[in-house]
Amino acid sequence: MELLATIVIGCIGNEPRYQRALYERYYGYALKIVFRYIYRYDRAVDVSNDGFVKLFGNFSRFHCQEPEHLEKILMGWIRKIMVNTAIDALRKQEMMPEIGGIPEHIWEEADPGQSAEQRLFHKELIVQIKELPPSYRVVFNMYVIDGFSHQEIASQLGITTGTSKSNLAKARAHLQKKMNNDLQESDICSN
Template identity: 60%
Template sequence: MEGCLINDHKCQKKLYERYYGYALKVVFRYIYRYEKATDVVNDAFVKIFRSFKKFECPERENLEKIWMGWMKRIMINTAIDELRRSNMLPEIGGLPDHIWEVQDKSQAADAKILYKELIAKVKNLPPSYRAAFNMYIIDGYSHQEISEKLGISVGTSKSNLAKARMQLKNFLDKDLQEADICSL
C-alpha cells in the first residue's frame, strides 16, 4: 500500500487486481448491468488512487479490515452517484459465474448459493426499495445517511426498507410454496 501513496503504478495495479472481484461484488448490488458495474468500479479505483493520502489506519494490525471498509464506502458512493445520474433506473444484466468464485475456500458452497439467490431476489425489487435495502441491511448505513446520500427523507428511507423487506418476504414465501408443490 505504501507504493500507492507515491503513485507507483505497479503497486496500484497489484492492489487493483487483488481487490477487483470484491469491489465488483459490492458495486453489483447497486448496478446490475455488468458493463456499467465495471465502469463504476474503475471510476471508484481512480477516486481511491487520487485520494489515497486521505486513507488513515492508526491500527496496523487491522489494516486489511480498515482498508476494505474504506474501499467499500468509496465503491458504494460511486455506485450511488451513478444511480443518481441515471435517475435510479433499474439495471438489467448478470455477472459471469467466475465473479462468484470465493477467494476464501473455507466458505461453504451453500453460503455462496444462498448469497446468489438473495442477490437475485434483491434485483427484483424496485430501485428505491433495492437501494434502501442494500444500504441499510447489507452495507450498514443509517437511515439518516441514506436520506442524505439519496436525497430523500428519513421517513421515506424507513418506508422503502419496510416495503423491501415485505416484498422479499413475499418472494421467499412464493418460492417455498412452489417448492412444497413440487415435492408433492
C-alpha cells in the same frame, strides 16, 4: 499482512505497480459491491473502475491506526467508495433500474474464502434484491448490507429519513413475500 502493508504504502506513494496489485486483489470484491446497485455487468465494471480511480486519487487520506486490522479497515474503505460511486452513477441515471447477469467466475473471484453454499446463498439473495423496485433496492442495500443509517441514506439520496424507513420496510416485506412464495413452490415440487 506484511505484503498488504507494502501495497498500501506503495498506493499512498501513487506507485502504479502497487496500485495494480491492490486492484487485482480487490477487484472481485469491489465488483460484487457495485453489482448490488448496478445490475448490468458491463456498467458495473465501468462503475467499479471509476471507484478505483477515486480510491487511488484519495489514497493519501487512508489511515489505519491498527495495523493488525489493516485488511478489514481497507475493505471497509473500499466498500464505502464503491457504494458512493454506484449511488452517484444511479443518481446520474435518475435511479433507472439496470438489468443483466453477472458472469459465474466473478462469484469465485470475489471471495475465495466463501464455501460453495455461502456463494449460492449470496447469489440467490442478490437475485431476490435485484427484483426490488430501484428505490427499495438502493435503501435495502445501503441499510442492511452496507450498514448506512437512515439519516446517511436520506442525505446521500436526497430523500427524507421517513422515506428511507418506509422504503426499507417495503423492501423487507417484498423479500419476505417472495421467499415465502419460493418456499411454497419448493414444497409443492417436492411432494
